[in-house]
Amino acid sequence: MRLRAAGRTDVGRVRALNEDVFSLHTRDGLFVVCDGMGGCPAGEVASQIAADAIVGALTSRTPVTDSRRVEDRGYLAQTVRLAEAVRHSNQIVFSRAQEDPSRAGMGTTVVGAWINGHVASIAHVGDSRAYLWHGDTLDRLTCDHALVEQQNVLLRALGREPDVDVELTEVLMQRGDCLLLCSDGLTRAVPDRALSQAFGDIRDPQRVCDYLVDAANRSGGPDNITVVVVELAAGWARRMATVFDAIRWRRTRWRS
Amino acid sequence: MAKLILLLDDRVVNEFPVDAPVTIGRQSDNAVVIDNAAVSSHHACVYRDDDHFVVEDLQSTNGTFVNGTRISRRNLRPGDMLVVGNHTLLLDGKATVPPPAASPAEVRSPGAGETIFVDKRTMLERLAMNSDAHRKHQALLATLQDVEAHAKSAKGEISGPLGVLRVLNGHADKAEYSLEGHTSVIGKAKTSLVRLEGWFKPTMAVAITRNTQGYVATSLGGTTLINDQPISGRHELKDGDVLEVSGLKLAFSVKQ
Numbered sequence: 050m051r052l053r054a055a056g057r058t059d060v061g062r063v064r065a066l067n068e069d070v071f072s073l074h075t076r077d078g079l080f081v082v083c084d085g086m087g088g089c090p091a092g093e094v095a096s097q098i099a100a101d102a103i104v105g106a107l108t109s110r111t112p113v114t115d116s117r118r119v120e121d122r123g124y125l126a127q128t129v130r131l132a133e134a135v136r137h138s139n140q141i142v143f144s145r146a147q148e149d150p151s152r153a154g155m156g157t158t159v160v161g162a163w164i165n166g167h168v169a170s171i172a173h174v175g176d177s178r179a180y181l182w183h184g185d186t187l188d189r190l191t192c193d194h195a196l197v198e199q200q201n202v203l204l205r206a207l208g209r210e211p212d213v214d215v216e217l218t219e220v221l222m223q224r225g226d227c228l229l230l231c232s233d234g235l236t237r238a239v240p241d242r243a244l245s246q247a248f249g250d251i252r253d254p255q256r257v258c259d260y261l262v263d264a265a266n267r268s269g270g271p272d273n274i275t276v277v278v279v280e281l282a283a284g285w286a287r288r289m290a291t292v293f294d295a296i297r298w299r300r301t302r303w304r305s
Numbered sequence: 306m307a308k309l310i311l312l313l314d315d316r317v318v319n320e321f322p323v324d325a326p327v328t329i330g331r332q333s334d335n336a337v338v339i340d341n342a343a344v345s346s347h348h349a350c351v352y353r354d355d356d357h358f359v360v361e362d363l364q365s366t367n368g369t370f371v372n373g374t375r376i377s378r379r380n381l382r383p384g385d386m387l388v389v390g391n392h393t394l395l396l397d398g399k400a401t402v403p404p405p406a407a408s409p410a411e412v413r414s415p416g417a418g419e420t421i422f423v424d425k426r427t428m429l430e431r432l433a434m435n436s437d438a439h440r441k442h443q444a445l446l447a448t449l450q451d452v453e454a455h456a457k458s459a460k461g462e463i464s465g466p467l468g469v470l471r472v473l474n475g476h477a478d479k480a481e482y483s484l485e486g487h488t489s490v491i492g493k494a495k496t497s498l499v500r501l502e503g504w505f506k507p508t509m510a511v512a513i514t515r516n517t518q519g520y521v522a523t524s525l526g527g528t529t530l531i532n533d534q535p536i537s538g539r540h541e542l543k544d545g546d547v548l549e550v551s552g553l554k555l556a557f558s559v560k561q
Binding site for chain 2 (some may be wrong): 086087123124125126127128156165166167168184202203206209219220221223
């Protein structure tokens with residue numbers, strides 16, 4: 050299965066430091082976005098450690114300790130592995146924060162997607178989100194672990210406690226579908242409707258990322274912005290149709 | 306860093322760091338602006354005095370209340386509830402007075418919006434210390450639990466009737482498959498529930514996802530017929546539907 054992926058992160062217009070981190074492993078179908086908690090010490094350290102730990106756990110051959118939990122029941126094996134990797138990263142961030150007083154209390158959100166064939170396993174903690182572009186609609190796949198969606202009060206975060214509840218989602222991707230992973234710097238600044246429109250107008254993952262980061266900055270860039278877009282590449286027939294559509298659209302615009 | 310959490314009707318509206326004196330009032334030059342007729346233009350002020358926090362009423366018309374008593378000046382302890390008009394301000398109980406030297410957090414991102422993490426257990430313990438405000442806190446906690454319950458329900462211990470695929474025709478390793486998981490795949494893939502065998506069989510032909518409303522079949526590769534009609538996108542399965550996938554004929558039924 051061919052994946053096309055792109056990502057971009059930007060400090061925004063207000064913050065001095067970018068505490069967001071993203072990681073693309075297109076060959077393994079693994080994509081992670083972490084948003085370090087601002088205002089706490091070492092937010093950017095927490096997000097980097099978490100992203101590295103998740104990627105490390107899933108790309109290395111040594112399997113993560115696989116303790117089958119009740120809350121993982123009903124999910125596919127790869128989804129459970131992703132959940133284990135996120136819990137493992139929580140332990141690492143937590144223990145690093147315990148060891149180093151300058152990093153005490155550091156924390157991060159995470160949204161990770163692991164695509165195997167047509168099945169995307171998604172795990173998240175905090176208010177970073179995942180969306181699926183399918184047909185011509187953008188569906189939100191995750192539910193923020195935040196008190197009121199507009200406010201920066203997280204109910205769950207990685208690294209703050211020895212154990213963490215990871216929310217899991219499985220979603221099917223057909224050819225041409227896109228997965229969007231992003232930090233709250235995007236979703237607070239750009240409404241869902243505008244996100245959806247970006248996917249409708251632009252299909253190339255890198256250009257969607259660039260467009261969305263610019264859009265968030267145009268509306269103030271209040272926070273760090275991170276966007277990852279993954280497309281399950283369409284077969285040649287679908288791609289040709291898209292090209293023809295684009296040409297037709299340009300022509301009609303030319304004429305009017 | 307100490308914070309004042311502004312609540313209205315037990316919902317978190319905003320939160321403010323108390324590193325500099327925080328003024329509360331109706332006029333826009335206050336740090337905490339509450340646009341309400343019951344609030345005076347400069348109503349109250351919270352500031353740090355050496356190793357503790359102090360709230361002072363600025364001769365407001367309707368008064369400032371701490372844990373139910375009207376005050377003019379009073380020392381605040383973590384977890385104290387400050388009532389101004391219809392709004393409540395909660396002094397974050399985790400607040401410890403930072404040492405005189407600037408903490409790393411202040412050096413790194415001064416004034417930037419922060420993310421806070423609410424740990425429910427410690428919050429409960431902290432809040433329970435204060436019996437006056439206990440009832441109010443209970444209400445806040447109920448809100449927190451509500452949000453968590455909502456997050457949990459999305460993740461779903463899936464309930465609802467169980468779907469079953471019965472083999473009508475063709476070669477399969479079982480006569481009946483119950484669709485217990487979130488995602489059930491029919492194909493050659495190792496994680497498939499219904500394993501197809503043969504050189505030209507698709508890795509993933511169809512996947513059936515389960516949600517609270519029921520079951521949805523998504524065609525992923527090859528030709529799939531439902532009730533003799535080819536499907537290309539998603540199809541909501543109804544009791545009695547017949548699926549045909551790569552020479553395998555399956556009847557979908559729902560167990561009540």
